[in-house]
Amino acid sequence: MQINVSVVTPDGKVYDGDVDMVSVRTIEGELGILPRHIPLVAPLTVGAVRLKKGTTVEKVAVSGGFVEVRPDQVTILAEAAELPSGIDVDRAQEAKKRAEQRIETNKKDEIDFKRAELALRRASNRLDVASSK
Ligand code: ATP
Numbered sequence: 001m002q003i004n005v006s007v008v009t010p011d012g013k014v015y016d017g018d019v020d021m022v023s024v025r026t027i028e029g030e031l032g033i034l035p036r037h038i039p040l041v042a043p044l045t046v047g048a049v050r051l052k053k054g055t056t057v058e059k060v061a062v063s064g065g066f067v068e069v070r071p072d073q074v075t076i077l078a079e080a081a082e083l084p085s086g087i088d089v090d091r092a093q094e095a096k097k098r099a100e101q102r103i104e105t106n107k108k109d110e111i112d113f114k115r116a117e118l119a120l121r122r123a124s125n126r127l128d129v130a131s132s133k
Contacts, residue, residue, distance in 0.1 A: 003035040005051060007060055007076040014081045015060055021052040022074050024067045033069055040069045046121040048129050049076060059084060061129035063122045080122075087130040096123035 002018040023032040025047025044067055049060040065078035102116035 001035045003033065003037075003072060003074060005049075005074045005076070007049060007062070007078060007081050009065075009078050009081050014078070014083060014086075015051070017051070017053075019051045019053050023050045023052075024062070024074075024076065025049075026067065031067070033074055036071045037069050037074075039071065040067075042067050042069075044076070044078070046118070046125050048125065048132075049081075059129045059132050061087060061126045063125070082126065082129070084130050084132060087126050089127065089130050092123045092126040092130065095119060096127065099123060 002020055003022065004018050005015065005022050006013060007015040021032060021034050023030055024042075025031075025045050026042040027045050028042070031042065044062060044065045046063050049062050051058040051060070060076075061082045061084075062076065062078045063080040065076065065081075068075045068077070099116045099120035102112060103120065106112040106116060
């Protein structure tokens with residue numbers, strides 16, 4: 001038995017397929033979902049969605065949003081999501097560098113610091129997912 005997973009962003013659908021298991025990073029931690037899971041909705045943080053099929057695991061980089069779980073269907077509504085093949089590594093490296101510089105120079109401004117920290121997490125997550133192809 002499999003579970004259907006779709007990953008949707010404001011720009012369109014990034015993934016739609018049947019998998020054996022999917023895991024997502026919620027704000028409370030990693031959540032592994034098998035078919036017939038109880039229904040729930042949970043907020044997501046920056047992280048990788050792992051799609052397990054047999055012995056293979058595909059990853060999708062997700063930058064926040066929500067997961068909606070139904071017994072036969074998981075919908076991930078993401079602010080941004082990319083498959084490894086859709087990640088521009090140079091762009092993520094540049095974004096990471098910029099964020100690190102802002103963290104170094106903006107230590108006193110809490111809002112700028114938090115924004116830079118989130119940008120750093122998005123860029124690092126993209127680099128992790130891109131390197132897993
Ligand atoms: P950047 O500073 O490079 O714009 P960001 O983390 O601020 O990065 P987001 O606001 O998360 O970017 O995303 C904006 C849009 O750009 C989304 O559609 C996202 O999928 C896309 N995107 C961002 N970074 C990359 C990347 N490295 N490769 C491919 N698409 C990306």
